[in-house]
Amino acid sequence: MTTITPYRSTAREPRDGFGQLLHAEWTKFRSVRGWVIGMIIAVLVTVGLGVLIARSTGGSCAAGNGHTQHAVACGQPTYAVGPGGVLVQDQFYFVRQPLAGNGSITVRVTSLIGLSPYTGPGPLPAPQRTSVPWSKAGIIIEDGTRQGSAYAAMMATGSNGVRMQWNYTGDTPGLPGAVSAASPRWLRLTRDGDTITGYDSADGTRWTRVAAVTLAGLPSTVQAGLFVTSPRQMMYSATLGSGTMNTSPTEATAVFDHVSRTGAWPARAWAGDDIGAGGIQVSPASVGSHQAAGRFTVTGSGDIAPLIAGPTNDGPNITVRDFLLGTFAGLIAVAVVATMFMTAEYRRGLIRTTLAASPDRGRVLAAKAIVIGSAAFVAGLAATAATVLVATHIAQRGGGLFSVFPEPWPTELRIIAGTAALIAMAAVFTLAVATIVRRSATAILIAIVALVIPFVLSAPPGIPSSLVDWLLRITPAAAFALQQPAPQYYQVQANYLASSGYFPLAPWTGFAVLCGWTALALALAAYLLRRRDA
Amino acid sequence: MSLPAAGLSHTRYPSRARNGREALHAEWTKLRTVTSTGWLLLGAAVLTIAVSIAADAAATCSSSGCQADTAKLSLTGVQAGQAIVAIIAVLAVGNEYSTGMIRITLTAMPRRLTVLAAKAALVTGLVLAAAAVGVLASVLAGRLILPGHGFTAAHGYPPLCLGNGPVLRAACGSVLYLALIALFTLGVATAVRETAVAIGLVLGLLYVFPVVTSVLGNHHWQRHLEQIGPMTAGLDIQATVDLKSLPLTPWEGLGVLALWAAGALMVGALILRFRDA
Numbered sequence: 001m002t003t004i005t006p007y008r009s010t011a012r013e014p015r016d017g018f019g020q021l022l023h024a025e026w027t028k029f030r031s032v033r034g035w036v037i038g039m040i041i042a043v044l045v046t047v048g049l050g051v052l053i054a055r056s057t058g059g060s061c062a063a064g065n066g067h068t069q070h071a072v073a074c075g076q077p078t079y080a081v082g083p084g085g086v087l088v089q090d091q092f093y094f095v096r097q098p099l100a101g102n103g104s105i106t107v108r109v110t111s112l113i114g115l116s117p118y119t120g121p122g123p124l125p126a127p128q129r130t131s132v133p134w135s136k137a138g139i140i141i142e143d144g145t146r147q148g149s150a151y152a153a154m155m156a157t158g159s160n161g162v163r164m165q166w167n168y169t170g171d172t173p174g175l176p177g178a179v180s181a182a183s184p185r186w187l188r189l190t191r192d193g194d195t196i197t198g199y200d201s202a203d204g205t206r207w208t209r210v211a212a213v214t215l216a217g218l219p220s221t222v223q224a225g226l227f228v229t230s231p232r233q234m235m236y237s238a239t240l241g242s243g244t245m246n247t248s249p250t251e252a253t254a255v256f257d258h259v260s261r262t263g264a265w266p267a268r269a270w271a272g273d274d275i276g277a278g279g280i281q282v283s284p285a286s287v288g289s290h291q292a293a294g295r296f297t298v299t300g301s302g303d304i305a306p307l308i309a310g311p312t313n314d315g316p317n318i319t320v321r322d323f324l325l326g327t328f329a330g331l332i333a334v335a336v337v338a339t340m341f342m343t344a345e346y347r348r349g350l351i352r353t354t355l356a357a358s359p360d361r362g363r364v365l366a367a368k369a370i371v372i373g374s375a376a377f378v379a380g381l382a383a384t385a386a387t388v389l390v391a392t393h394i395a396q397r398g399g400g401l402f403s404v405f406p407e408p409w410p411t412e413l414r415i416i417a418g419t420a421a422l423i424a425m426a427a428v429f430t431l432a433v434a435t436i437v438r439r440s441a442t443a444i445l446i447a448i449v450a451l452v453i454p455f456v457l458s459a460p461p462g463i464p465s466s467l468v469d470w471l472l473r474i475t476p477a478a479a480f481a482l483q484q485p486a487p488q489y490y491q492v493q494a495n496y497l498a499s500s501g502y503f504p505l506a507p508w509t510g511f512a513v514l515c516g517w518t519a520l521a522l523a524l525a526a527y528l529l530r531r532r533d534a
Numbered sequence: 535m536s537l538p539a540a541g542l543s544h545t546r547y548p549s550r551a552r553n554g555r556e557a558l559h560a561e562w563t564k565l566r567t568v569t570s571t572g573w574l575l576l577g578a579a580v581l582t583i584a585v586s587i588a589a590d591a592a593a594t595c596s597s598s599g600c601q602a603d604t605a606k607l608s609l610t611g612v613q614a615g616q617a618i619v620a621i622i623a624v625l626a627v628g629n630e631y632s633t634g635m636i637r638i639t640l641t642a643m644p645r646r647l648t649v650l651a652a653k654a655a656l657v658t659g660l661v662l663a664a665a666a667v668g669v670l671a672s673v674l675a676g677r678l679i680l681p682g683h684g685f686t687a688a689h690g691y692p693p694l695c696l697g698n699g700p701v702l703r704a705a706c707g708s709v710l711y712l713a714l715i716a717l718f719t720l721g722v723a724t725a726v727r728e729t730a731v732a733i734g735l736v737l738g739l740l741y742v743f744p745v746v747t748s749v750l751g752n753h754h755w756q757r758h759l760e761q762i763g764p765m766t767a768g769l770d771i772q773a774t775v776d777l778k779s780l781p782l783t784p785w786e787g788l789g790v791l792a793l794w795a796a797g798a799l800m801v802g803a804l805i806l807r808f809r810d811a
Contacts, residue, residue: 038731045738049746056752322749329742336734343730347632440632440730441625448737449617456741460748467592499748 021358021367029371032344035337039375042333042423043383049326050387054394057318057404079307079315080147080276082168083215085408087315090147090168091276091302092229094140095289099224103263104190105139107226108204109156111255112137112179114230116248130250131178133159134493135230136304137254138187141196142223143215147276150215152196153227153304154187158252162187163491164198164210168306171491172211174200179254191263194218204258225270226289228254228300234312234495251286251301257294276302305492309405309485310500316405319485320415321501323391325459327419327483328452330383331426334376335447338427341372342434343443351534361529365435369522373428380423384416405485414507418482425514426451429476432521436528450476450517458498465497469504476517478503481510557643557652564635565626565656574622575664578712582615582668587675595684595691604691605704605774608676612708612772613765615668616715619661620736623719626657628729636811646806654720654799658713665712673705700774707771707788714788714795715740718764721798725805740765757781764794 029035082088099105114132138155152166154174162174162185179185186201197212230252272289289298307315345351358364395404407415429451434443454477458468472478481503488496496502503510565571589610595602630636643649677694685691696702723732743763750756760766760781770780770787777783782790 034728034731049742053746053749056750056755318749325745325749326742328745329738332734332738336730339730340728440728441621441628441733444730444733445617445621448733452737452741453614453617456745459745467588 017358018363018367021363022370024354024357025364025367025371029341029375035340038333038337039379042330042337043379043386045333046324046326046330046383047387047390049329050323050391051394053323053325054391057322057395079403082148082306083150084167085406086168087307087406088148088168089276089303089305089307089314090149092136092227092304093287093289093298093300094142094145094223094225094227094273094275095270095296095298096142096145096223096225096273097265097268097270098221099141099191099261100221100264102190102192103224103261103265104188105141105224106186106188106258106260107139107256108184108186108258109137109179109254109256110181110184112156112158112228112252113254114158114250114252116233116250131158132230132233132250132252133157134303134305134491135228135250135252136163136165137179137228137252137256137298137300138162138226139189140225140227140304141189141191143218145223145273145275149223150218151304152189152198152213152215154189154198154200154210155227156185156187156254158230160491162200162210164213165304165491166196166211166213167215168304169489170213171489172198174198174208174210175202186258189224191218191222191224226256226259226296226298227304228252228298229302229304230300231303231305231493232314234493249301251299253297253299256296256298259294259296270296274300303492306486306489308489308492308494308496310495310497310502312495312497312500314494316403318395318403319405319501320388320392320407320412321483321485323387323395324384324415324419324483326387327384327423327480328455330380331423332448332452334379334423334427335430335451336444338372338376338430339434339440339443339447341368342431343438343440346438346534347440355534362526365432365522365526365529369428369431372431373424376427377420377424380420381417383423384419388412388416407485411485415483415485418507418511421511422479422482422514425479425511425518426476429514429518429521432518432525435525436521452477455480460499468498472498472510473504474513476514478505478510479514481505482507553643553645554648554652557645557648558655560639560643561649561652561656564630565660568625568629570625571622571660574618574625575660578615578618578622578661579664579668579671581618582611582665583671583675584611585614586611586672587679590676590679590683593680593683593685595689602685602691603773603775604676604680604685604694605673605701606769606772608672608680608694609669609704609708609772611668611672612711613769615665616712616740616765617737619665619712619716620719620733620740622661623657623716624723624729624732624736626653627720627723628727628732631727631811632729640811647803650720650724650799650803650806654717657716657720661716662709662713665709668712669705669708673701703784704772704774707784710788711768711771711791714768714791715764718791718795718798721795721800721802724802725798762790764791767791 079087080090114130114135116130135158136155138153140151140153142149142151150167154164156162156179161176164172164174186204188199190197194214194216195212198210199207200210201207230250232247232249234247274287287299287301289296309315309319311317345354354364355361392404430447433446437443454471454475458472483501484503484507485501488502586608590608593607630639639649640646673694681693694701696705719736722736726732743759743766747756747759767782767787768791770782771784773780773784
């Protein structure tokens with residue numbers, strides 16, 4: 001008896017169609033020398049501009065040449081560093097006593113008046129009583145009197161009601177409304193181990209808990225007491241091509257009474273300290289405190305807040321984002337390649353071969369999008385990682401006029417990977433546009449107008465910021481928000497300008513805007529590719 | 535079979551002048567019969583006016599000493615209009631290469647530099663006309679809108695008037711600026727031949743200087759870059775106040791752009807002359 005084996009072809013199973021399609025598109029991409037060169041140019045332009053910017057910020061002081069006419073001291077300025085590595089301004093008048101172990105402090109604030117001694121260029125006007133929105137008066141528990149100490153505080157503010165703030169960036173609102181003799185504010189802080197709880201009250205009997213925060217590693221003896229501070233007011237005005245900033249120091253005076261304490265406090269008198277004197281803000285001569293019949297009148301100036309980076313703010317001028325300013329030029333190169341990746345098919349008639357080989361047109365578009373997106377992501381990642389590493393190294397080595405704003409590593413990673421994602425998504429967007437319009441000139445024009453022009457308008461000062469913010473919310477260029485170097489703190493008054501990298505949208509929200517545009521363009525492109533003759 | 539004698543009499547080589555006139559006529563026919571040319575010219579003028587009006591409307595001046603340059607402000611739209619002007623110039627060359635028309639053109643008119651000169655002359659003429667409309671309307675819009683936003687004579691800003699020397703220089707200079715941008719772009723497009731690459735290269739070169747100089751910490755470098763950038767230097771022509779603080783005088787700035795245009799045209803001409811189409 002013989003067994004008959006059915007015939008089986010020895011040829012391999014056909015490969016998955018989409019894999020083959022990807023391979024075909026990848027072959028098209030890599031075998032056109034100009035496109036590969038275009039991607040390399042994108043990397044080189046981005047890195048080159050980053051190095052140029054870094055060198056211009058670092059070198060001039062170390063070289064000691066006579067070109068710089070600005071009266072800036074050589075060497076990097078030193079900034080106080082708060083918990084978690086945040087650069088901070090820590091300047092206030094502190095009426096304090098040590099508190100050993102657990103305990104609490106309660107006060108009533110009956111008055112908080114701001115004074116603005118100087119309000120702009122020209123001769124000194126008479127000091128004006130003003131409401132400084134974020135002047136602060138209240139009680140604070142600190143782990144020491146060093147600038148950048150960990151703390152938690154309950155405070156009345158100029159026009160933002162009662163707040164509990166801690167470790168420079170934390171903020172929770174309490175009772176609203178301004179402080180006056182007719183409507184005083186009662187504040188209480190309680191320490192229990194590492195936990196500090198803040199309470200507020202309008203009458204001293206009914207108390208509301210505002211927040212409880214944990215200050216890790218708080219020593220057993222802490223500094224606690226009354227504090228007053230008042231931030232500089234900053235006015236920024238820009239005309240085309242140049243911006244001018246006027247800053248005016250302010251001071252605030254607050255009256256406290258009904259000071260009561262529980263816990264182990266020493267019997268000695270309260271000590272007064274101008275914490276951080278001679279810091280960012282010159283302390284007016286009037287800061288200090290005096291005490292009579294249980295009433296404390298305290299005057300302070302400064303702020304307890306994170307430093308805001310940027311040339312129009314108090315923090316370091318330069319951020320990682322400034323080194324990546326050349327991204328837009330690299331983006332133009334990538335957009336040119338992405339455009340031609342599609343329009344060359346039409347110009348050479350190759351599209352008919354492509355579509356004959358794989359009749360599912362949507363899959364062709366998907367394969368093209370994946371190939372160009374991946375290539376752009378790799379180029380973008382190489383460009384941004386190299387730029388950030390090299391430029392940061394150059395700027396720090398120079399030890400020059402400007403210091404670089406230190407980024408926590410998650411932010412730096414978001415800026416690097418996010419910029420690469422922005423370039424990749426922009427390439428896919430451009431490809432979709434090119435599929436829709438089929439013509440190189442129109443496609444590249446749309447890509448540049450949508451992705452690059454809003455960013456270019458935001459860079460130099462002087463274009464009205466309302467216009468720029470509006471553009472950076474709705475156009476695909478909103479994705480540049482991924483490069484935002486530091487958060488905008490609503491509780492810190494500063495110049496959050498798009499030209500310093502403060503975008504109107506949150507980083508990933510901005511990226512979502514670009515993704516939305518890309519999805520829309522891809523959908524329209526797929527529809528038209530199916531419906532039109534090639 | 536022999537050619538008729540009448541045909542032979544026409545084969546004598548035409549004079550240079552006639553050659554040029556015919557080249558102009560051929561190029562004019564090509565530009566005129568492409569619908570995009572008209573739309574783009576209209577677009578350049580309209581965009582210039584629209585952006586100028588937006589800038590006028592967004593500016594305010596509440597007291598004297600706002601440090602604004604009203605002529606420059608009212609001509610802001612030129613910065614946007616130049617993108618369309620660049621497209622016009624790129625398409626004048628790029629379309630020929632993308633369709634293969636260039637081979638017919640060069641067969642019919644073997645003097646390649648004459649072809650380029652004819653293209654340059656026509657594109658310049660058309661752009662000058664569109665730019666004149668855009669710039670004049672922008673100045674007029676500034677004259678009408680700005681006093682309503684606080685730029686009054688009381689604050690030291692008399693209404694814009696072309697009879698005023700510096701304002702006239704800014705306006706005429708802006709028209710010339712746009713024409714020079716067209717010539718610069720034409721040179722680049724002739725050199726690189728590919729539409730998308732030419733547009734990317736020109737817009738990149740224009741915008742990279744103002745963006746990068748805005749963050750440079752070293753003012754010496756900043757000034758140098760502003761002096762060599764085609765857009766930053768060229769737009770110095772729009773300044774009417776505080777000329778001493780400019781990196782270059784207005785006409786020197788426009789001269790820098792003219793050098794860029796001449797350089798690009800020269801490279802384009804060399805490549806056109808010596809490379810196969």
